[in-house]
Amino acid sequence: MKRTMIVAGVLVLGAGAVMAQQEIAIQQDNLMRAIAKNQYGVLQKMSKGDIPFDKKAADEAIANIEADVAKIAKTFEVNPKQDVVNATYGSSPKVWQNKADFDSKIQPVQKAIADVKGKITNVASLKAAYTAINDRCNDCHETYRVKLK
Numbered sequence: 596m597k598r599t600m601i602v603a604g605v606l607v608l609g610a611g612a613v614m615a616q617q618e619i620a621i622q623q624d625n626l627m628r629a630i631a632k633n634q635y636g637v638l639q640k641m642s643k644g645d646i647p648f649d650k651k652a653a654d655e656a657i658a659n660i661e662a663d664v665a666k667i668a669k670t671f672e673v674n675p676k677q678d679v680v681n682a683t684y685g686s687s688p689k690v691w692q693n694k695a696d697f698d699s700k701i702q703p704v705q706k707a708i709a710d711v712k713g714k715i716t717n718v719a720s721l722k723a724a725y726t727a728i729n730d731r732c733n734d735c736h737e738t739y740r741v742k743l744k
């Protein structure tokens with residue numbers, strides 16, 4: 596009886612850990628999705644003319660990206676050791692093998708944002724800002740993001 600209870604307890608603990616890990620993976624994915632919502636859903640669409648140019652909305656999107664990018668280092672602190680169920684992209688194990696290098700990819704995004712902040716006046720300057728930021732996102736994705744499907 597005692598033994599059965601211990602086994603059950605271990606199983607429950609194990610399930611809890613798995614859930615916590617999935618939760619961490621989801622938080623990491625949600626942060627990237629939030630960034631993408633502004634980068635692709637606003638800046639890219641506006642720079643392509645899919646939505647009308649709106650300086651205020653562009654400035655807001657950039658401010659949101661700036662706030663979210665500042666959360667990357669902390670949000671990716673723990674290795675969830677699993678991908679979000681059904682996700683298209685996952686994190687490479689390299690993130691946690693080389694967390695200092697991973698973190699070093701954040702500052703260039705912040706610099707690209709600082710360089711364009713408050714300087715967007717038309718579609719041309721928006722397009723340049725979008726590309727400058729996106730190139731730095733890709734510098735991290737190249738090494739640390741994995742396509743799952």
Ligand code: HEC
Nearest residue numbers: 623624627630631634684685686697700701732735739740
């Ligand atoms: C320091 C590294 C790093 C930086 C900088 C970074 N990302 Fe990511 N990104 C990742 C990793 C790792 C993943 C894969 C794990 C995940 O999806 O949570 C990812 C995933 C994504 C995804 C896929 C989400 C999904 O599952 O559909 C998008 C979209 C994305 N990033 C957009 C951006 C944009 C836009 C920027 C720049 C403004 C950016 N990222 C900056 C590391 C980074």
